[in-house]
Amino acid sequence: MTFSGEFFAFMALALVAIIGGVLLLNLNKVVHMVVALIFTFVSIAGIYILLSAEFVAAVQVLIYSGAITIIMLFGIMLTKPYDDSEAKTGKWRKILVFLGVVGFAFAVYLGIYHFDIQQVPTTLHEDNVLQIGKALYTKYIIPFEFVSVLLLAALIGAIILAKREDKEADKQ
């Protein structure tokens, strides 16, 4: 393993991403949690660049750091998150889930640890967007169209779900 700049970049990005995740779990205020997650999302975009996926990185920044985070912040704003009523789930479940997660991580890590995949030179970084566009509009044209339908459905669904019912609106 050579200590190249690439490696340091990876280490830094990974560290920021993990710290963001840990903060998500440990911060008290909901808004702070979401903000902590922005760091993670941005670092993941950096990781994508390291993996020669510039376009995906850009989309990551737009969708996650931008859109989804904003939606979540709106969600927090529209609800009343600072309700300090007693939690119904006990300590035991947290411990159990923690142990389960650790066990799961351990089992998967056993698989990853000795995973030695071959590496061949790639051309992914050359005209990355061009390659994606070609693949998307030729090989993956039908899934692409389906995704547009899905997004439309999600759009309409979200509007209908979130809309106040008339009666309710009248009452309030």
Next chain:
Amino acid sequence: MVNLTKLYAVGGQITRIVHEWCLTPIDTHLKRGFDKMENAWLIPLFPLLSFLLLLLIGKRLKEASAYVGILMTLASLVFSILVLLERFSEPTYLYRFDWLTIGEMHLTAGFEVNQLNALMLFIVSLVSFLVHTYSKGYMHGDERFHVFYAYLGLFTFAMLGLVISPNILQTYIFWELVGLGSFLLIGFYYYKEEAKAAAKKAFIMTRIGDVGLLIGMILLFWQTNSFEYSEIFKAVEAGAISNTMITLTAILIFIGAIGKSGQFPLHTWLPDAMEGPTPVSALIHAATMVAAGVYLVAALFPLFLASKTALMTVAVIGGFTAIFAASIGLVQTDIKRVLAYSTVSQLGYMMLALGSAGYVAGVFHLMTHAFFKALLFLAAGSVIHAVHTQNIEEMGGLWKKLKFTAPLFLIGTLAISGVPGLSGFFSKDEILVAAWEGGHPVLFLLALIAAFMTAFYMFRLFFMVFTGENRGKQTHVHESPSTMTLPMLLLGILAVVAGYVNTPWFGSFLGDWLTDGNPVLGHGHIEGPAWIMAAATIVSLAGILLAYLIYGKRSIAPDWLSGKGDMLHTVLYNKYYIDEFYQMTVVAFVTGFSYLLRFIDVFIVEGIIKGVTGIIQGLGKLGSKMQTGQVQTYGAVAFVGLAVLVVIYALTGGYLR
């Protein structure tokens, strides 16, 4: 496996016999069909028919049920008499067919008419018929009148079936059936606690004996590969069974007889069985069923003869029971209990006779005893019917009031006491001779003393009931109806004359006939010294005289024996505390043991069950608690389960290895 074809064949054969029999003109029957021993199998079927009929329509017939029972037993009686007469001139008839075929083994069923069986058929059907007739008067007004007759029919069927069985297995089946009949009839007044307890006691105590019989039977089958009496005797004669085994099986079978015949130490149920209606006591617990033990020993007599030890056991138990029960009978105050102990004692006599190789004497006494004891019971029933009490201290002076019953009771008393000229005298004399000639001087002495006691307590009973002042409160004493007195009269006549079939004076007809063709059973008559007869006469007369002096003339105060507080009297009155002894030992042990089992059941078995149910319930509660409706919880549970699986998978083999 049951051979169905064979079963059909048997069924077909029975149908054919019945069919042919029905189609034959009556005069032909009279000439040929009726008096054939081949039709002996019909005898037990009549009471069975009576039982079934009364079971089905008894409720509608009410008191008319009696006529069904009487008619059916009369038919049995007629057939029995015909068979008996036929048997005098013709050889033994044996019919059997394969009942079960198991591999190489054939179990047969059928019927046999030999001398003993023919005689027993006659005795049983006669007493049964008389008791049926008698009960019509005695049970009059009882709510469950028809049930009583149904039970009587069942019992009579079982008893008649028992005495014509050609093999020990069939005997055993009917043996248990008579036990059932006895149980039902003792517990007839099931609403009385004592009757319930007595029925249970009778059933359980005879069952103890039956286990012995069953084991003996199985051992015999193991040794001889057959249940047939004839096969068993052949094997015994040929020496195919070792001596030890003969002794063992004989004693085990004798244990069955002990239970059924109320011999010491299983005698305690018989006096308690007197809780049943009095006709039942006469039929079952005096004349027939209790004699089944004697019959069994007599039927298997060649087997017993082959073992000196077994014979000795029979004789000793019999002799001891005779004097033991007689001594208890001396002080009892319940009229039926006195008779019950007298029965036990007389059965002991019969056993003593058989044990002394006096086959004829035993069977002879069985016959005479059946007559005079049935008479005594029926007369006692008539007395109870009249005064509505069983306590003899509340009776007295009934001679004038019961003009018919009293002389008959006197005849029975004279017969059982062994007064010369009556039936009991001859049979008892035979037994004493057999005991003397059999080489048991001690047992002979015991029997002689028991004879004295018998005479004494029977006349004590007689004097206390029929003479002196009336000590009871009953004013309205009436003689019984003719349905009750006529059977008594017939039995009275038989009690007088039955002895003359086998006497040292007019020839031993019965003995010769019984042993005819079976030299192994011994001689028809055993010659004994003349002084035995004299001694028997003297002791019985002495017993009567003593009873007269004490209870009749009252010149000797009765206190010398029956003084209250006297230790001997107390011991005798409480029947040697045998019941209490059993209560303290066997019953206490069994109770303790059952408590232990109950403890195990309650705390260990149920504990395990409760533990299991508790765990299951806990799991169920946990499951329902998890059913919170919260998606997150479900997800957590599912994920933890998956994690556990994945970890196990990774640790035990992994996916990369």
Next chain:
Amino acid sequence: MSSVPASAFLALALILFCIGLYGALTKRNTVIVLISIELMLNAVNINLVTFSKYGLSPSIDGQIFALFAMAVAAAEAAVGLAILMALYRNKKTVHIDEMNEMKH
């Protein structure tokens, strides 16, 4: 050629996935649960992109899959939040342990 081994990326994805999973299963606030799920999706995306570069035959397909996954994730976030709003209107709470409609 990259000097960072594929297993490093996979391990990072694993760690992020586990953090997301833990958050999704333990956090009370429904918004945070949703965000945790997004984090898990991101971890999967890292895997997809990693395998598009590494291996014997690298291809653009992995990146395309990641894009599709992002599109679906965006739709999911929108619908999820809409459901959350509707629920909040009815129950006046965003706490996931007070939503037990599945019980009945």
